[in-house]
Amino acid sequence: MAEEMRIVLRNYGKIDPLKIDDYLAQGGYKSLEKARAMNTADLIAEVKKSNLRGRGGAGFNCGMKWSFAAGAQADQKYVICNADEGEPGTYKDRLIMENDPHTLIEGMAICAYAIGATQGYIYLRGEYPFLVSTLNTAINQAKEKGLVKDFDIEVRSGAGAYVCGEETALIESIEGKRGEPRFKPPYPPSEGLWSKPTIVNNVETFANIPVIVEKGADWYASIGNPAYPGTKVFTLTGDINNRTFFEVPTNATIREIVFQFGGGIPGDKKFKAVQIGGTSGAFIPDALLDTPVAFDSMSAIGATLGSGATFVIDESRDIVDVATRIAGFFEHESCGKCAPCREGTARTAELMEKINEGRGSNKDVALLEKLGTVMSYSCLCGLGQAAPAPVLTTIKHFKADYEAKFV
Amino acid sequence: MVNLTIDGIKASVPEGSTILQAASEVGIKIPTLCFHPDQSIKANCRVCVCEVEGNRLLQAACAMPVFEGMVVKTRTPKVLDARKTILELILSNHPQDCLNCIRNGNCELQDLAQEYCIRENPFEYKVRGFEKDFSTPSLFRDQDKCILCRRCIEACSVIQSVNALGMEGRGHNSMVVPTLGKALIDSPCVMCGQCIHACPVGAIGEREQIDEFLAAVANPDKVVITQIAPAVRVAIAEEIGMMTGEMPMGTFVQGLRQIGFDHVLHTNFTADLTILEEGNELLKRLKEGGTLPMFTSCSPGWINFCETFYPDLLDNLSTCKSPQQMFGALAKTYWAEKMGIDPSKIYSVSIMPCVAKKFEAARPEMNDSGYQDVDLVLTTREIGRLFRMSGLDFSKLPASDFDSWMGKYTGAAVIFGASGGVMEAALRTVYEVVTGKTLEDVNFVATRGITGIKEAAVDLDGTVVKVAIANGLANARKLMEQVRAGESPYHFIEIMACPGGCIGGGGQPITKANVKRVERIEAIYVEDEGLPLRKSHDNPEVKTLYEEFLHEPLGHKSHELLHTHYHPKNKKFL
Numbered sequence: 001m002a003e004e005m006r007i008v009l010r011n012y013g014k015i016d017p018l019k020i021d022d023y024l025a026q027g028g029y030k031s032l033e034k035a036r037a038m039n040t041a042d043l044i045a046e047v048k049k050s051n052l053r054g055r056g057g058a059g060f061n062c063g064m065k066w067s068f069a070a071g072a073q074a075d076q077k078y079v080i081c082n083a084d085e086g087e088p089g090t091y092k093d094r095l096i097m098e099n100d101p102h103t104l105i106e107g108m109a110i111c112a113y114a115i116g117a118t119q120g121y122i123y124l125r126g127e128y129p130f131l132v133s134t135l136n137t138a139i140n141q142a143k144e145k146g147l148v149k150d151f152d153i154e155v156r157s158g159a160g161a162y163v164c165g166e167e168t169a170l171i172e173s174i175e176g177k178r179g180e181p182r183f184k185p186p187y188p189p190s191e192g193l194w195s196k197p198t199i200v201n202n203v204e205t206f207a208n209i210p211v212i213v214e215k216g217a218d219w220y221a222s223i224g225n226p227a228y229p230g231t232k233v234f235t236l237t238g239d240i241n242n243r244t245f246f247e248v249p250t251n252a253t254i255r256e257i258v259f260q261f262g263g264g265i266p267g268d269k270k271f272k273a274v275q276i277g278g279t280s281g282a283f284i285p286d287a288l289l290d291t292p293v294a295f296d297s298m299s300a301i302g303a304t305l306g307s308g309a310t311f312v313i314d315e316s317r318d319i320v321d322v323a324t325r326i327a328g329f330f331e332h333e334s335c336g337k338c339a340p341c342r343e344g345t346a347r348t349a350e351l352m353e354k355i356n357e358g359r360g361s362n363k364d365v366a367l368l369e370k371l372g373t374v375m376s377y378s379c380l381c382g383l384g385q386a387a388p389a390p391v392l393t394t395i396k397h398f399k400a401d402y403e404a405k406f407v
Numbered sequence: 408m409v410n411l412t413i414d415g416i417k418a419s420v421p422e423g424s425t426i427l428q429a430a431s432e433v434g435i436k437i438p439t440l441c442f443h444p445d446q447s448i449k450a451n452c453r454v455c456v457c458e459v460e461g462n463r464l465l466q467a468a469c470a471m472p473v474f475e476g477m478v479v480k481t482r483t484p485k486v487l488d489a490r491k492t493i494l495e496l497i498l499s500n501h502p503q504d505c506l507n508c509i510r511n512g513n514c515e516l517q518d519l520a521q522e523y524c525i526r527e528n529p530f531e532y533k534v535r536g537f538e539k540d541f542s543t544p545s546l547f548r549d550q551d552k553c554i555l556c557r558r559c560i561e562a563c564s565v566i567q568s569v570n571a572l573g574m575e576g577r578g579h580n581s582m583v584v585p586t587l588g589k590a591l592i593d594s595p596c597v598m599c600g601q602c603i604h605a606c607p608v609g610a611i612g613e614r615e616q617i618d619e620f621l622a623a624v625a626n627p628d629k630v631v632i633t634q635i636a637p638a639v640r641v642a643i644a645e646e647i648g649m650m651t652g653e654m655p656m657g658t659f660v661q662g663l664r665q666i667g668f669d670h671v672l673h674t675n676f677t678a679d680l681t682i683l684e685e686g687n688e689l690l691k692r693l694k695e696g697g698t699l700p701m702f703t704s705c706s707p708g709w710i711n712f713c714e715t716f717y718p719d720l721l722d723n724l725s726t727c728k729s730p731q732q733m734f735g736a737l738a739k740t741y742w743a744e745k746m747g748i749d750p751s752k753i754y755s756v757s758i759m760p761c762v763a764k765k766f767e768a769a770r771p772e773m774n775d776s777g778y779q780d781v782d783l784v785l786t787t788r789e790i791g792r793l794f795r796m797s798g799l800d801f802s803k804l805p806a807s808d809f810d811s812w813m814g815k816y817t818g819a820a821v822i823f824g825a826s827g828g829v830m831e832a833a834l835r836t837v838y839e840v841v842t843g844k845t846l847e848d849v850n851f852v853a854t855r856g857i858t859g860i861k862e863a864a865v866d867l868d869g870t871v872v873k874v875a876i877a878n879g880l881a882n883a884r885k886l887m888e889q890v891r892a893g894e895s896p897y898h899f900i901e902i903m904a905c906p907g908g909c910i911g912g913g914g915q916p917i918t919k920a921n922v923k924r925v926e927r928i929e930a931i932y933v934e935d936e937g938l939p940l941r942k943s944h945d946n947p948e949v950k951t952l953y954e955e956f957l958h959e960p961l962g963h964k965s966h967e968l969l970h971t972h973y974h975p976k977n978k979k980f981l
Contacts, residue, residue, distance in 0.1 A: 178574060183448070183467060183470040331579065334578035335581075336577050336580070336581030337451050337581075338450075338451045338453050339493055339496060339497050339555070340489075340496060342578055342579050342581065343497065343499065343500070343579060344496055345578065345579070346579035347496065347499070347530050367529050367530075371496075374488065377463060377464045377465045377485075378453050378465050378492075380467075
């Protein structure tokens with residue numbers, strides 16, 4: 001049976017986030033000191049060897065990403081923390097920043113040293129204005145103590161656009177432009193903010209770094225699923241008894257998340273489906289609940305781990321209605337840059353509404369499947385590519401619910 | 408070089424090439440909409456997607472760089488299906504009124520719909536129903552047709568540095584709008600029309616005035632006369648399926664007579680006249696310590712730009728009207744008198760490579776003849792349509808010649824059509840006026856070509872005159888910033904709003920790539936070379952004009968009819 005294991009939330013509830021001495025007393029900033037005593041190539045090799053993969057959703061090897069930026073020649077490089085956390089139902093980054101901001105700053109400072117950056121940004125979700133002062137207090141304390149003397153961090157607030165969680169849209173937003181993704185390549189580690197080599201990592205990714213440096217890559221790589229080692233923070237919402245968060249090793253299964261940590265479904269109702277990874281996540285039926293949550297095993301069932309948001313619905317819910325609302329969300333959040341997403345999210349929402357209101361037919365369902373499939377590999381960025389997943393997976397696993405809508 | 412395989416064909420292309428470029432090298436056309444050869448890569452329309460082996464996602468060919476060993480497939484079922492679906496999505500809210508569209512037959516979206524056999528669109532057709540913007544006399548915008556490729560925005564902001572267009576709204580509510588969502592006339596738009604060339608569809612076009620022209624021709628009380636700008640002849644051929652520059656002048660004149668013009672005259676006549684007025688104005692400023700550098704004033708898009716963005720530099724502008732307006736003022740005075748025609752009956756039409764000319768002709772100050780000096784401006788494209796409407800076969804039409812008065816011109820006038828031409832023409836005359844010597848080689852090659860900013864220095868008997876030439880308003884802005892900072896080393900600056908000069912004007916046949924502009928420039932200099940007279944002051948009709956009517960450059964009559972003044976635009980957003 002899986003057990004909770006706290007790495008990124010190791011200081012949760014143990015320290016006063018506004019007191020740097022509390023953090024220092026827990027061994028804080030020792031990892032930064034240790035990292036700075038290493039040469040940067042060894043440091044990056046260690047992070048690479050830990051096999052820490054990005055916790056923002058794309059799951060790219062973190063040390064590998066750093067090595068690209070470290071190898072790029074430039075007069076300036078940047079470290080950006082993606083704290084946009086716009087996925088509905090996700091609040092893991094908030095937990096870290098609210099309760100242990102120094103772990104994020106330490107992680108960013110280690111990255112800055114590794115790649116040779118002197119400027120960092122925390123791109124903070126627009127709906128988290130109350131975290132600005134917490135972060136700035138922590139940054140100033142670290143500065144005053146002389147812990148991050150050659151690395152400046154600025155907090156930048158987003159303006160509420162979901163797409164700005166996409167790293168290149170986030171970069172455009174920091175540059176003062178419309179929050180719209182860029183085409184890739186070039187990727188940010190070679191050409192990012194102000195066209196300079198830039199590392200964009202998620203809050204949770206950075207929070208892992210001090211512990212990896214402290215305890216070593218081998219220790220980290222041995223936790224959880226070997227292909228996606230470490231822990232993952234899950235935030236549970238919906239029809240579930242424990243609407244709270246858990247940090248668990250990555251070899252836990254979906255069933256364990258829902259029924260063991262989540263405590264199952266309230267009111268003796270039956271489980272219907274769970275959506276993992278945020279609003280663009282796949283809906284997973286009962287038959288697939290024994291899948292491990294690790295990145296690649298989720299991919300294998302056409303799902304994603306994403307942000308770790310876990311949204312459970314019970315048998316009493318109308319899953320077509322839920323998918324319709326989600327389609328409306330993407331219609332609203334598409335940035336409008338690329339044609340298949342701009343038009344496709346609007347058409348998807350329109351077709352879903354039609355079906356949900358009882359005016360649809362099998363022809364509409366077939367068109368949704370075709371449109372969603374095309375979007376999944378033609379759109380410019382992850383938003384458009386992932387947006388059809390809730391519709392496609394509910395059609396795949398709950399076709400009867402769609403058919404029941406036809407009048 | 409990078410080696411790759413495209414649809415089984417081996418290709419070897421320079422490093423940094425895109426799939427689109429590599430495919431074109433081996434003869435495979437990949438469809439595009441947001442791609443523009445002279446602009447940055449946008450990758451937003453996604454119709455160029457291809458399969459790259461080893462990648463689940465399709466890749467945009469316009470943006471994806473090639474790599475060694477890359478295997479690309481451009482027409483698998485997955486690719487074709489994606490392209491077709493994307494086209495159906497774009498078409499599902501695009502007005503289905505191709506037959507009424509100004510770009511019917513010359514539309515990138517229409518071409519793709521045809522190539523991809525779009526028949527029944529599975530998506531419900533929903534036009535957005537925006538109001539069209541007819542606020543300017545030069546351009547209209549039809550938001551419903553906009554496919555949001557953003558090429559117009561780049562033309563306006565990067566090439567012209569005007570920034571009249573930008574994005575507003577998000578998702579399927581995104582729109583290309585003039586500044587702050589205002590009407591185009593209330594934006595900084597200078598009406599150059601470069602956005603028209605950038606637009607792949609009919610979302611922006613010229614204010615077509617063919618009906619006004621036909622009504623004037625049908626009116627027995629009107630004497631319909633025309634003047635043709637020098638850049639028109641080289642490009643009109645493209646409108647009727649001939650090669651650039653191939654339309655012989657005589658045939659062109661015959662065509663104009665056929666569509667209803669009673670008298671066919673030439674703007675080149677007043678281009679030569681402009682040189683005498685402007686050249687003397689420059690010499691006067693040099694001699695008397697007037698405001699320098701002096702700027703040319705022929706390009707109405709440039710005038711709008713200067714009035715909008717550099718109202719503090721209006722004194723630097725030559726007071727000379729453009730050749731179009733000099734012609735307009737003279738046609739209803741000198742020419743009417745000479746021909747014995749009541750000027751109130753003259754309907755003066757100019758044929759221009761330009762949409763800003765429509766605005767210029769409508770300026771309230773342009774009525775020094777006692778009437779509106781120019782009644783109607785038709786663009787090269789509109790004349791092309793009139794030619795097609797009239798069913799003329801230009802391979803068989805007998806040649807005709809210009810009318811005798813205000814139809815003669817020199818090579819110096821012809822080159823007004825290309826960037827640097829006004830400068831070169833001025834130098835040919837100013838040199839001879841100042842030095843009293845005959846200019847042996849009239850070719851000032853340094854002033855020619857499509858380079859954004861050119862400069863030259865001419866020794867006028869010991870006085871070195873430094874000149875600069877800019878085409879495209881972003882280049883003009885660079886020179887203006889220098890002037891504003893008091894750091895401009897020049898005496899005389901020629902500015903043309905459009906890239907390449909008038910041959911690349913907003914009223915010319917739709918020109919997607921700069922290579923076409925270069926072809927037209929070449930055709931202009933071929934015409935100049937072939938003319939017996941190549942200096943404006945040698946134009947016999949201009950000499951007669953001074954003898955009979957104007958008496959001297961910058962004289963009383965000239966000031967009354969040929970010179971003007973400028974107004975700061977004082978727009979609120981500035």
